[in-house]
Amino acid sequence: MREISGGQITDAVERLCIQANQFLPEDVRKAVRNCRDCEDWETARGVLDKIIDNFEIAEKEQVPICQDTGMACVFLEIGQDVHITGGDLTEAVNEGVRRGYEKGYLRKSVVKDPVRRGNTGDNTPAMIYTEIVPGEQIRITVAPKGFGSENMSAIRMFKPSAGLEGIKDFILETVENAGPNPCPPMVVGVGIGGTFDKAALLAKKALIRPIDSENPDPFYADLEKEMLEKINRLGIGPQGFGGKTTAIGLNIETMPTHIAGMPCAINISCHVTRHQTEVI
């Protein structure tokens, strides 16, 4: 049994909120640069150049890459041999978000009630996802999620007879509906299987997996490649001004599901797909 204090968790979350909003992950930078080099439409190249300038400025000047510094999605993989001391885990995470968003000059974008609104003023509560795993460490990932792209996400409960074609059509339909709204080039996270809620979580997790990696199952790795190519033939292009680069990455995560169903969720993200991880 290893003891980890709530204070250590708070400190890590604070750091990760700031870092994630200022430094774009290397896999995303690489993908934007590669797409810039492969782009065959002049307007689109111009937009991609500005997107590259922007993340370079953000890093150099330590300012947020995007003004939508998101809801703080915090993933905690907690080793089963860890004992958390010194108070409530949820409060430890929220305190980290509170401090990170204040010290990092990040925007407070959370309202306390979905219908009656009213800004909470400190970007809490965080969206917290916990998982108990073997070991005696805690792995914390903070993924700030902007809502321009979140709003273009979709979920559908397919009949199994819809098959692979149903999933493919749904992916293209969702990207088509999103059009210029989610600040393309996008990153597309696809979750297939589980239950209604698990499919959505898989889609969100797909956005955290590096976009230069592939699904370990060759069937889904091929599907990732095929769908990214198909999306990049739609012509939406960077910012929707037309061009090849509509998406810079597409990841698929799956899990077993019920004999009667085939849930599929698509979580849309933008070219500012952010996440930073620390292990305590």
Place this chain on the structure above:
Amino acid sequence: MEKHITLPLTEELARSLHCGETVYLTGTVYTSRDAGHKRMCETLARGEALPFDPSDATIYYVGPTPAKPGQVIGSAGPTTSGRMDAYAPAMMKAGARGMIGKGARLPEVVDAMKKYAGVYFGAIGGAGALLAKCIKKSELIAYEDLGAEALRKLYVEEFPVVVIIDSRGNNLYENGRAAYLAAKKTD
């Protein structure tokens, strides 16, 4: 084609702009997004005056991050304009002519743009650090309680935008994509 224009956006100026043109804006723009628009439209419905003179005004749909010490403003890129579609026709009726944002607009908004000679500009979504560099002054003028959604008066210099929908209703999201796909077909 590139144009450099000085705001306010008069009717003559608005009508001279065409879909697809890159325009560098210099002058005053007002910031507002969801909650601010809701409040302004309630104000207009009561027959009261807005916190700023809307005549020929340009509204930037943005909720910036807080300014760090020494900065004029934090990161300040556009938010999705479609959420302001419910309010944009009323704002144009009140005199506001320019809108800066990103993403698709409803036909009702385009109809109002044709009627009132409105222009919808797109700034690069997700490029908030870069765009903030063109903002030279920022002053909070109303709705401070809304935090990031408060109304601000900005002075911008050579602020880069693209005309997405012009006052005749031509739309870059349709034309730009069609031109690209047509060029690919003939490749």
